[in-house]
Amino acid sequence: MNSLVHSLEGYIVSMFKDILPTYGSIRDWERDKERSLHELVVRGERFLTIDLPAIRKHLERCLDEGLYVSSGLYLCSKTSKKIVVPAFCKDLYLQIFNHDGSLKAEPNVSAIADLRQLYEGFGKLKNPCKQEAIDEEVSNFITNEEELRNSSLGWDQDDLFEDSPSLRSLSFSDCLSHNRGRRESLPNTDIDKIDSVSRSQSTGNGILITLQKVCDLVSSNFGDLHHENDDDYSPERPRHGTGRVSNQKRSESKFDFRVWPRKLDRIFPFDRYGTHDLGLQLHIDDSSRSMINNEHPSKLIAVPKTMSGPRLIGSEPNYHQWIQQLVRNQLESRIRKTPLRYCVSFGNQVPNRELAKSSSANGSHATVDLKSASDRLSTWTIERAFRSNITILERIHASRTRWMKNAINDLFSVIKLKKCFTQGSACTFPVQTIVYSMISIAAVLHSEGSSVSSRSISRAARKVRVFGDDIIVPISSLPNLLEILSCLQLSVNLNKTFSKGKFRESCGLDAYDGIDVTPARIKRFSSNPSHEVAQSMVEASNNFYIRGMWNVSSWIMSHLRKLELPTVRVHDSEGTYSVKGAGYSSFMGYSVGHLKTRWNNDLHRNEVRMDSLTSKSEKVATQSAYDLTEFLFSKSPRYNLLDYLDPPVGGLGIVNNVSSVMKKGWFPLA
Secondary structure: OHHHHHHHHHHHHOOOOHHHHOOOOHHHHHHHHHHHHHHHHHHHHHHHHHHHHHHHHHHHHHHHHOOOOOOOOOOEOOOOOOOOOOOOOHHOOOEEEEEOOEEEOOOOOOHHHHHHHHOOOOOOOOOOHHHHHHHHHHHHHHHHHHHOOOOOOOOOOOOOOOOOOOOHOHHHHHHOOOOOOOOOOOOOOOOOHHHOEEEHHOOOHHHHHHHHHHHHHHHHHHOOOOOOOOOOOOOOOOOOOOOOOOOOOOOOOOOOOOEEHHEEEEEEEHHHHOOOOOOOOHHHOOOOOOEEEOOOOOOEEEEEEEOOOEEEEEEOHHHHHHHHHHHHHHHHHHHHHHHHHOOOOOOOOOHHHHHHHHHHHHEEEEEEEEEEEOOOOOOHHHHHHOOOOOHHHHHHHHHHEEEEEEEEOOOOOOOOOOOOOOOOEHHHHHHHHHHHHHHHHHHHHHHOOOOHHHHHHHHHHHEEEOOOOOOEEEEEHHHHHHHHHOOOOEEEEEHOOOOOOOOOEEEEEEEEEEOOOOOOOOOOOOOOHHHHHHHHHHHHHHHHOOOOOOHHHHHHHHHOOOOOEEEEEEEEOOEEEOOOOEEEEEOOOOOOOOOEEEEOOOOEEEEEEEEEEEEEEEEOOOHHHHHHHHHHHHOOOOOOHHHHHHOOOOOOEEEEEEEEEEEEEEOOOO
């Protein structure tokens, strides 16, 4: 710990060197630097990973409100009775706010960027957090589950529609009669803090009727998912993800489907989706295998996120993971046939970032972030959102894991889920993106007083952007959006929702008044880094360099002296700087003068000796039918091509001994 703190002292010194030009007073700069070094010794790494990021969140809220207010946070005591901004970093604060806390007419954007960089540099450090923080996240997980409504359909049964009401009888308006006719408030959210517009301006049932019409029309556009696209280039195929599964050991093949639950088999027959031989071997060659109707629970695990708390995800059974990827591929490919193609682009966050950046200047749109977005998306909401497309509901129901066991602590053993999917399911991201898109479109149409039609939905879709739980809607539609979220028991993350001032945040981009103020972050750090940590540190060094934090960049590089890497050029692509190729970034161009070079007589080229990080893994063939199943499912059904018989890239079998290796070698000059 003392060694780490001593190393981080160099980070603080380097950081203050980089932000020195923004300071107006050398005396204030020296005082803030010394105070930071003192707090690092007293508080340890918590000072950089928890204390300062909390101050950053408060600063953003003050920017959105246009007023600095006391927070009671550590290091945030006001300067004096007449100067309400904190004494710590007072010089920078007074370039943003007046003495009374009001926002300046033209605040110094450089001061905003430097403050956020100072506060957030280590905010995403992926070190293990304390057990208390993990227990708190599990407790929140349980609370979210208990608060959700019970579903109307048979999500607990093998047949979704057995002993259930008709789909057409389900409606979002059902929530108005819940709890003796009183509408439920948005959990943990004070809407008045987000917008002063009274909720009474919305018509309650009217906005839910609009939402229902939008969902019915859009979901029907996805077509019949049971009729899969089997052409040569179709992405609608099952596959396995890279993550672990809850019902198998690492040494077992993911293609060994020893269990295929009846719920799954009703929609995805085993003889088509679980084996290569129409199920014949199951009955003839292997009497030890049996189709047991025993659905394994998913497994709740914690993965590092920040020092303040982990990310909870669910490890799925192998048969559900396999089919969830198929459902995901279908939803993502068929969204192009719906009006949602105008507001959703899977795999591309640039449109969201561009809209957030422009909105920070013109104030046209609000950026909204949801808290526990996947954990609060209930089956009650899903069955109403997709009631006009029974094939979507049936596929979600069939591939959904109903139970979850706790592999973290003893706060619970097994829990029956009311949420549709947990984080870790392949369906979580596309399903929540689609649902939140339809909600946003309904909010726009209701605020405009427009009737619901294909044309009006397409027009409204062009005014919003959704990527997972990152939502961007016009300012005028924000009250309606919050009203719908309230009815559906979805919770807004106030710390990351912005609508009033000139600050916006979406998909990893932070902007103020049209200027990118996204801080660079150190996500992994060690004074003696392993191969994986070293790669992350190289990326962090380049990010700091591109943002002009050259002293911090050099400080990171000082811990990587053993690495032999070239200097690579920083590229400017449409106003966004990036680094192409492995190496340390530089605006001066490509350089290998500090490395060994040679002429390769065999290949007739100049080469440079450098380090290269490569993923080292091997596939151990099982020499069984599982390898054949993997081979056939991984190939395109184009039997007329000779390359059909070529083995898949990477081979077949069980992945074993996955690791990253940094090794030196001779590579051609760029």
